[in-house]
Structure formats: C-alpha cells, structure tokens
Amino acid sequence: MTRLLLTLFLTASVPAFAAPEDEDDSELDLDEDETEEEKKAREARESERLDEGDDLDLLDDEEALDQIEGNGEKSDDDLLGDTVKEDQIDQEGQDNSKIYREAVEDYAELAADEEMLAWERYMERYPNTLYKDRIERRLDDLEEQLYRERKAIKEDDRLDADEREVPISQALLLQNINPRTRVQAGFEWGLPDYVNMMLDYEHGISRELSVHGGLRNRFQTWNFEFGGRYAIVKSSRTQTLFTGIMDFRMALSPAYLAVRPQVAFGQRFGEQLDVQAQVGIDYELRSGSQVRIIGGVNVTGRIDERVAVFVETNYNAKGFTDKEIDGLFTFPVGSFGLKLYPAIQGQDDGFLELNIGASVPYATRYYRWHEGSIMGQVNIYL
Numbered sequence: 001m002t003r004l005l006l007t008l009f010l011t012a013s014v015p016a017f018a019a020p021e022d023e024d025d026s027e028l029d030l031d032e033d034e035t036e037e038e039k040k041a042r043e044a045r046e047s048e049r050l051d052e053g054d055d056l057d058l059l060d061d062e063e064a065l066d067q068i069e070g071n072g073e074k075s076d077d078d079l080l081g082d083t084v085k086e087d088q089i090d091q092e093g094q095d096n097s098k099i100y101r102e103a104v105e106d107y108a109e110l111a112a113d114e115e116m117l118a119w120e121r122y123m124e125r126y127p128n129t130l131y132k133d134r135i136e137r138r139l140d141d142l143e144e145q146l147y148r149e150r151k152a153i154k155e156d157d158r159l160d161a162d163e164r165e166v167p168i169s170q171a172l173l174l175q176n177i178n179p180r181t182r183v184q185a186g187f188e189w190g191l192p193d194y195v196n197m198m199l200d201y202e203h204g205i206s207r208e209l210s211v212h213g214g215l216r217n218r219f220q221t222w223n224f225e226f227g228g229r230y231a232i233v234k235s236s237r238t239q240t241l242f243t244g245i246m247d248f249r250m251a252l253s254p255a256y257l258a259v260r261p262q263v264a265f266g267q268r269f270g271e272q273l274d275v276q277a278q279v280g281i282d283y284e285l286r287s288g289s290q291v292r293i294i295g296g297v298n299v300t301g302r303i304d305e306r307v308a309v310f311v312e313t314n315y316n317a318k319g320f321t322d323k324e325i326d327g328l329f330t331f332p333v334g335s336f337g338l339k340l341y342p343a344i345q346g347q348d349d350g351f352l353e354l355n356i357g358a359s360v361p362y363a364t365r366y367y368r369w370h371e372g373s374i375m376g377q378v379n380i381y382l
Contacts, residue, residue: 094128116142164236167350168266169274170379171298172335172357173314176202177243177264177276179210179229186377190370208234223249239268258284274300292318300339308339316367331367335359353379
C-alpha cells in the first residue's frame, strides 16, 4: 500500500517541475524567432538612446544623464527583460552616468587649464565613454576661454609697458635725460670760492615729452635755464632711453642768450646697473662767441635696494676755431659718490633720490673754475 501511494505522488509532481522549464524555452524561442525588421528596429532604438547625449549640456540633470547611458537608479529593463544596474559597465574603457557625474562635480572647481588636463586624462581612462561629444564640446569651450585670458593678459602687459617709467639714475653734473615730472635742488661748493646753486622744475607733458625751467650757475655766471626733452626711444621692456634735449640759458651778468642742444643715451641692465652718456654744444648768441663742446658719462651701480654708488665725468672744451690759441680750453671733471633711495611712507619706491659726491678736475687747460668740490642733490619725482 505504501509503495502505491509513493508512486502516485511522484507521478503528480513531474508536470509541476517541468512547467518553468517549458516557459523559459518558449521565451528563448521568441527571441530566436526575431525577424530582420524587428532586429533593425531594436538596434535603431538602442542607437537613439546613446545619441540623445549629443544634444545635452555638460551639467544636465541626472535623469538626462541616465537616458544617455540607458540606465539609472530606477533600474529600467532592457530588451531581454534583464535589469541594468547603475554601476554596470558593458565593456572595458567605458564609463557610466555615476562615474561621469562624479567627474563633473570634481572638476567644477578647477581652473580652466587644470580642468582641460583633467578631462583629457578622463578620456584616456575611458576611451569608450558614452559622453565623448559632451566632453569634447567642454574642451573646446575651455580652450577658447584660455585663449581669451592669454590675449587679455598680453594686452594688459603691453599697456602697462607703454605706461611704465624707465627709472634711470640722475647724474649730478649732467642733464636729466628721462622726461618726467620732478623737482631738483642741489649745490656744488668748490675751492677756493666757487659756489653753484641749482633749482629746477620739470613737468612731464607726456611719457616722452617734458619741459623745464630753473636757475643755475655756469661758467662763473648765473643763468635762467629752460627747454624741453623728447625721448625718441623710451622702452620699459629693453630699459632703453634715447633722448633729444633742447635747452636755452639766459645769462644774467652779462646778459646774453645761449642755446644748448644735446643728444643722450641711457641703458639699464636689470636693476643693478645704469649707464648713460650725452654730448652736445653750448653756443652763445652774441658776437665773438665760440662753440663750446659739452657732454659726459655716468655709471651707477646698485649695492642694494636703497643704496647705489656712481662715477661720472663731464667735459667742457672750446677753441676749435680760434687760430690764435695753441690748443683747446678744456675743463674735464671726474665725480664719484653715493645715491640714496629712502622709503617714504605713502609714496612709491623711487619717489626720492638723494645724491652726495665730490668732483676733481683733471687734464684741465686754460679753464679752471675750482680745484675740487663737494656736491649734494635732491630729486623728487612727482
């Protein structure tokens, strides 16, 4: 009896276990029986899902990113009825929406050049990224942004260079060769009884042009001096000056007018060394006058930010056309000393320049205004 009951139970259980297997076979048969038209329609739908990303911006919402990938947190079913998880990657070198979102958030705070580098590395890591078109558009935008920034910086540098000064040092016994607004005051006291006081104001009309006027003692007579300077070359990039000087002096005792045209050259070598030279004539507009050659050279070297040393020579000579004179009247003078650039509260560096030095005549002939002198000078640049 027991054997009969067991046989009946096994016979009834066989259809129950076989039913799911038949169901799976029927579903697979449906996929195998897919027609060519259905296959093309399915491939078109899949391609359309991937191409939707081309029309989206880099920072779209999460639902739009999931549509590009074809999956998301809501776990859509694919064509075969299987569930696609968010962290699933179909092939090597391919990202998904989660990876892409994290990259967008991480790169958002980077500078343009750093963000470009980050996206290029992302593309190297995920060459089969689903967001390739979107990333390439972002790279194009970043490249254009960097170009605009470089162009703006270049133009700013050029404008700054057009406005910056060339702060070449001021000589003691030579003319100023750098057109700018300044006040100059100084003295020279020489043995046995030579006294030279100077006071001059120069006004910069433009970066290249200035005019000036002041009092000074030259050649044993006081003069009112006036004129202008024009910098033919004034380059803050090469630190070069080439200046034309047209000065006049009105002698007071005796009274006469003299013209003093000169050309001057100055060059700065970094911030440590200044070299300048000038040459010209002094011609008195009165009968019996002769052309006098004037000029000189100054070399200034910085010891530190506030102190410099200088050596200088200036030259005066006449008698080129006088046949009755055996040789020239000459009075060359060598000078040396210190320059100080004190820091003034509320003013830029270089606002004040103090010069202290001494001069000694050498190789003089017929001329001799003094046997040696001490000098002091103050320049205030406004």
